[in-house]
Amino acid sequence: MNENGMEARFNAAREIARDAGRLALKHFLLRDTLKVETKGVHDLVSEADRDVEALISSQLMALFPDDGFIGEETGVKAGGMKAAGIWVVDPIDGTASFLDGIPAWCVSIAYVVGSEIEIGVIYDPNAEELFAARRGHGATLNDRPIRARRAGGFKDGRVGIGYSLRVDPRPTVTAIERLLTGGGMYVWNGSGALMLAYVAAGRLIGYYEAHINAWDCLAGIGLIREAGGWTNDFLADDGLIHGNVIAAGAPGLAEAMRHLAGLN
């Protein structure tokens, strides 16, 4: 794809993330009226998730009809996996926090070509924060450059640790034990995407989740890499389809994060 094509997609992703965030915020303020369904234990979906995903997919597909689209709520759309470039979207990452009235959720939009995350955009409408990255062009927060924090050990900041009941809790318990006995501290707000954006912005020094889906984390991974941070190879072993472990952090913390995640 030429430079103009990628630039057009980057601009569109940022615009659409803001539109989607505004729509999600309207639902958030009226959340007591939303219809909510249970997908699994502690795994909820509301009409807000579906409404926001419909907005994002219709706008992206109108602009780039030959692109593929994978959304958390609607799965793979026409063109899907065969397209050269694929949008990977979570309309509301942090649905449980959203429904509990906790303002820790966001819109997450990534654009992937082969094994490269070309675009990563995360919008938090509660804080009016737009995190955006394009491969090779750096990462920004509300148009100002961001960098992952310098850290050499767990004492240098806090690490986000996410968990979902999809997986055995033991690796997460081990990770928390390793972090705390190493003098570190953990944080969890219910949104893996937002916490990965915080790693890119230097607010957290790392993030670990034993299993996370591609729509929850690809935009965040793109942001962290462009902010000079480290992540594992999430897309290995069919991560796009089946999800994978995510470990990420400050560059000086790569070995410590790998050990915490049981990756070495």
Ligand code: LIP
């Ligand atoms: C959830 C994420 C959470 C992650 C879970 C889950 P949802 O997605 O918010 O960060 O830990 O694995 O996927 O349902 O809120 O978009």
